[in-house]
Amino acid sequence: MxxxxxxxxxxxxxxxxxxxxxxxxxxxxxxxxxxxxxxxxxxxxxxxxxxxxxxxxxxxxxxxxxxxxxxxxxxxxxxxxxxxxxxxxxxxxALTYKHHDHHVCNQCRKIREFSDPKINQIKDMIGKEFQSEITSHSLVLYGDCQIPHCENLTVI
CATH class of the missing domain: 1.10.10.10 (Winged helix-like DNA-binding domain superfamily/Winged helix DNA-binding domain)
Structure with missing residues (x-):
């Protein structure tokens, strides 16, 4: 609702x-x-x-x-x-948006959101290495999900 x-x-x-x-x-x-x-x-x-x-x-x-x-x-x-x-x-x-990254299935194209604190650690490490304040990032992982018959699922 x-x-x-x-x-x-x-x-x-x-x-x-x-x-x-x-x-x-x-x-x-x-x-x-x-x-x-x-x-x-x-x-x-x-x-x-x-x-x-x-x-x-x-x-x-x-x-x-x-x-x-x-x-x-x-x-x-x-x-x-x-x-x-x-x-x-x-x-x-976006009003309640909390940064997250995405996994997209190559077969069914289902999009799943995830957050992992290790990604922020990597972002901070890269920022230090390049002497840059990283203000945003985008990470999309593409793979084949293991759901049976995923290619027949509804595409978003």
Missing amino acids: ADKALIEKAKKIFENFLIKQGSRKTPERFSVIDELYSLPEDEHIDVEGLFLKMRNKGYTISRATIYNTLDLLVESGLAVKHQFKDKVALYEQ
Whole structure:
């Protein structure tokens, strides 16, 4: 179930961002927030998936509006965009985002999130070696999961 307080907080942040940018505050843009923030926290969705989900709920919204709104949400810090291997861009909500890395199955394309403190230790070590403060990183591991018939599972 969606956290209504979280959705309202995201909408307020987005409204302030749009005002600062001098952009229009349209109902369609805010409906994208409703749908993105109604997904489970660890779910990733592409534009087409979001478009179909919204159309099935009766929204009249174009793919272009969804693309443009997601770009604005990324710019405002309310969404994170991922590009996994040969897949289209996937988005996830960012307001409660805790850094994590990903494992993507080569067969079923299922995306699993994980965190490991050893990765941060490596990041710190590399930062020291290169005399650089590492401010972010992205790690995606690709492999073949061991789930029976994983190639027949639904692709995200």
